[in-house]
Amino acid sequence: MKNNLNDLKEKLSTITFVCTTADCWTARRRSFMGITVHWIEPETLQRSGACLGIRQITGSHTYDVLAKTIESVGEEFGILDKISCCVTDSGSNFMKAFKHFSRMMSIYHCLMMPVTMRKRRRMNSTC
Secondary structure (H helix, E strand, O other), rough: OHHHHHHHHHHHHHHOOOOEEEEEEEEEEEEEEEEEEEEOOOOOOOOOEEEEEEEEOOOOOOOHHHHHHHHHHHHHOOOOOHHEEEOOOOOOOHHHHHHHHHHHHHHOOOOEHHHHHHHHHHHHHOO
């Protein structure tokens, strides 16, 4: 497993931009956050992705806990300055976490745009 982790970190070090996804859930009175990463292979233009991890969250899913968890995983994999988008659900805790996260990390291109908002924009588009 260590080799897979090191291989992923090495691969991500060669990628310029990534997109992440994040979600929280509770099971058996324990809370978790899962984070995935996605990118396009520069040579082949093939989509690629991997699970960065599932972290147990202690306490409530508050914005500061989510922001710290996302920051920690981003630092571990060396992608904080490469995140161009992060897709989550439209929970207010995630929205506030990304406002805090972008200020805290000076990543103003890191967006939190839930899929539902994108669908609404497409449906309301006159093009």
